[in-house]
Amino acid sequence: MLPTTFDLPVPCFFNVFHNPSDFLKLERQLMKVPFEIFSEIARARQRIIEKEMDNFVDSIAEATQKNMSETDALNHLGSLLSRLEELKMKIMENNSRQEMELEIIMKRLNHLQVLQFGGKEIEAKWKQMHVDRILVDYMLKSDCFDAALKLAEGSDIQELVDVKIFLDAKRVIQGLRNRNCSEALAWCAENESKLDNSQDSFEFKLRVQEIVEFLRNHQLEDAVNYAQEYLVPWGDQYKEDVEKVMVAFAFDNCAKCDSCKMLFDLNKWDALIGKFKMEFMRLHGITQEPSLIYHLTAGFICLKTLGCLDRECPIEDPLFEDDIRQLGARLPFWPHRRTKLVCYITKELMTLYNPPLILPNGYAYSKKQIRRSYMGYNFSKNILVQNQTCHDCCKA
Template sequence: MELNTFKDSFERIAKKQKLSCSLTKELIDQVSQEIEHTLSSIQSGKAADIHQRLILANQKAKDAVVGSNNQSVGMLRELNINITKFQKLLEKLFNPDISKACRDIDFEPGIVNQIIINHFYREGQFDIVDCLLKEAGEDEPISLKLQFKEIHEILEGIKCRNFEPALSWVAANRDKLNESGSDLELKLHKLQFVDILQNQGRAGALKYARMHLGPLASCHMTELQKLMGSLLWGAKLEKSPYADLVSPVLWEELAGEIMRTFCNFAGQSFQNPLKVALAAGLEGLPTLLKLVNFMSPNTQEWQDMKQLPVAVELGEEFRFHSVFVCPVSREQASEENPPMMLPCGHVLCKQSIHKLSKGNSRGFKCPYCPLDASAAQCRQLYF
């Protein structure tokens, strides 16, 4: 359901509601004035009893005329109908029947369980994983569990300003960190230095610097000079030129970098696979629901469909691989139509090469340079 349709429907109801309120107020004011006039005539005491009855009958006749000519009743009835339609529109928009977009696909229970287990390990919910393993009858992934327990202990230590678990992990993986060009060890020591300076004073910070920062001087002299300059301000860093050293953002960035580096070394994706899959599904769900509603008379076609007839656009955050579009056919590469590199270095999709070579029966000229090629000379590329 398009958002513009929702907004237009809401605006129509709002206009009708304002008009209905205005007409009702005018009616109430008119009837109120008539009643006050009638009461004033009766209470004057000058009118005879029969005359008072005539006044009441006249008032009753006026009320009947006002009631028969009342436009607000029809307006309220129309407003109620529109509100009912709008309610149904809201239900379709915010509470759709997503089961329509489901297909009868046989999932491998073991793989699904492993995805869920990985998710809860990442979240540190180890008790939930133990319960799931027991009920599903799955083998406990000891190595994975120990890895994520270690990283959660490190992150919990960072929250409590306890750097020992993180520094021990960095020391054990120093070679890998150096190979990847990571300065994680320096960042840990910097935050530890600043924390000691604020809580223990200059003497404690200087002692820590001599013990731990000295070996890093050859590679990070500029950073260490900045830290030494901060010694002059002691516990008043917040009001100094070195205020950025005590920014809370540094702690958040450090925790994120530790998690990213840990996942890289452990062969795990930094982003939670289950969360990514759910987020991508939610973004593509409206398009799928529209397609299913359009194809509802022929549901079997939806079940048998191997490729969607429409594009499901996802955001840039869901693009994890290179996407190649053939410059000749303007079609995106796929497993059935992979990118192929010509001897000259230009790349086309397999189907385009098949057409240019007339079914692989003869050579052809590259569309972008004067060099000749044949289908047998082309090599498939893997992104």
Template sequence: MVIDPPVAAAEGGASEASSNNNGHGEGQTKKKKTPVTEILKLELQLLRVPVEHLKKSLRSSQRTAEKDLSAVLADISSVTASPTAAAVPPVSSLTSLVCRLHGIKRKLEESSSAEAGQVQRCRARIEHLEEFVPHPHCECNSNWNNTRLNRVILDYMLRMSYYDSATLLADSANIQELVDIDVFVEAREVVESLQNKKVAPALTWCAENKSRLKKTKSKLEFLLRLQEFIEMVKANDYLRAIAYARKYLAPWGPTYTKELQRVTATLAFKSGTNCSTYKVLFDECRWDFLVEEFKQEFCKLFGMTLVPLLQIYLQAGLSALKTPSCPQGMCPKEDPLSQAGFMRLAEPLPFSKQHHSKLVCFITKELMDTENPPLVLPNGYVYSTKALEEMAKNNDGKITCPRTGYECNFSDLVKAFIS
């Protein structure tokens, strides 16, 4: 039975579709998201990081050049205004100015060279993405997928501060222009200083990126100032702590009133206090918290994901495997969720939507189950174990896909699991 829509609505919809789409009705259907679109969404970080790094370098070089040129112009004005009253002869002043201008030129050339390298990195990454073939089972994507796997592993290494191992992997895989080792090396000094209980490099980093941190409403600088204040209190240097609070913490009062009141109250307590409200402020683990907070702000600044790409990919796969029986330890040994590490990753994930499926082999027309499990060919097609074993037996271990003609060895097959 067909239910006719109201005439007015139908006519209005028809006229609108006709006017917008020239009678073809193209606007009535939404564009479907292809697998390629979803894959490239995960590659946003690949392009955004070098762009953000380039923008940061441009801003830094511009500020430096403007500052140096302003100083030179001021000196030129003073020399030209009263050359006879100058403390040094005019020729010496001009020679000094020329040397300073040469220095500015050298700095600009160095900045230009560095920026050209960053532009080349952006170009290399665009070319890398263009190499991807939009077909889910295309064999020519194997090298591209291997490169992506290396990038994902390297991203995890850098986030975990394994800089030397990351450099070795980048060199061996020849993917230096596709990874951001230099960006993470910039953060290395800050991370190591915080691990050594020093906030000065982190505060310098905050000052360099003050405008952008302000846009994201970051409280990293405030937390660093609080920690420096707490360290003074722990050292019983109360007068210095009070002076520090007046100078650096008071401006944050309107924004973080409660936190500020709580921290300044530590002046009335010793570092060994048993009061839980203030004892936690003296805890050494606050330095680890600051390290993680800095890493989060650093990733936001450069447009990176807040968690490693490796974790995102693993959780995407685990979400398809997690069932109500997994937390009860009923997973088979072959299931990744039988391992404690993978199970911890899957804890925040919802259960996958599972149906009892009946898989029928294309070759033998028999059911594929635990006794006759499905095997996956490298091209993505699935057949039963019995059928493929029989085929391999008759063809010296060779397997030929009956639907595509693809050939491979029996050892190339991968076992699939039915849930």
């Protein structure tokens, strides 16, 4: 079933070119992810420069206090120059990564500008790209990485989706599924500054799991050494949890002890995968739920009127089928008994006093607009047919 509530607007997907400001609220992730990557690259470059320059200055200060021979001084200067060359190469590599991310940001901005300035000739193509983006996002968050990559390549939308960073996450997820924490711990080390503010530390859970695996394999000495090196520093922050782990050292068959069963539950690995996904998406500004869920929820709310519960609900109603209706069972009703119809040209509501009329081409417009556009012309009943119900008009 779809979720009960969400904080996003309820836009009409096929009217995005007429309501771009509302629809852009759903595109936060599109710009947030590359911006976060761009900012992280800039911060990493700043850290590298500060660290290397501090070491460079310390080396010069240390050298000036020594009585070096001319040969030793030249060798020392040569090593300093080599370090500066290495620093230059790191900065150039960092700059190239920033340029790549900047190009992605510009391409995504250009893609969104179609909402404001695009013509009808490219509207259909934009909509198809948007649908493909939604599907790729759903596949990535469902761990269908290969399918997402093929769809992105086939639709030529690699710069508009976040396949690259999810492929980095794939290594960590695969490692956890294989009951190996090394990839996850390496990821924690890379993002240490961002993870420090978390109240429920992912790294601490990984350290505990490493100890549990040592104990499961009866490697008591390795477990003790690992705990002394990696678990003790967390003692003040997670005192109760550390004490529970320490209890496991007191039993020979700790996996069967009532006090330690939860620690040795194999479902802990699934919990770690879920925790990693949550931290990964939070760090990159990615929504926890796939955007497909938000779009479906918005669509169901627009379609779910009180008229869907009537016995006279027509078969043309999208929610006529019980299976489809159950998907949105927990969603609220749209505050109208029938779906409202708005004239495409005048943007006025089509009511009893301004009913919808269907032209021979199958399009429906308001009676007021038809009269305004074709004043002076006579229409026969075969050319202009007044529509009596909302559902007949929906057929058009």
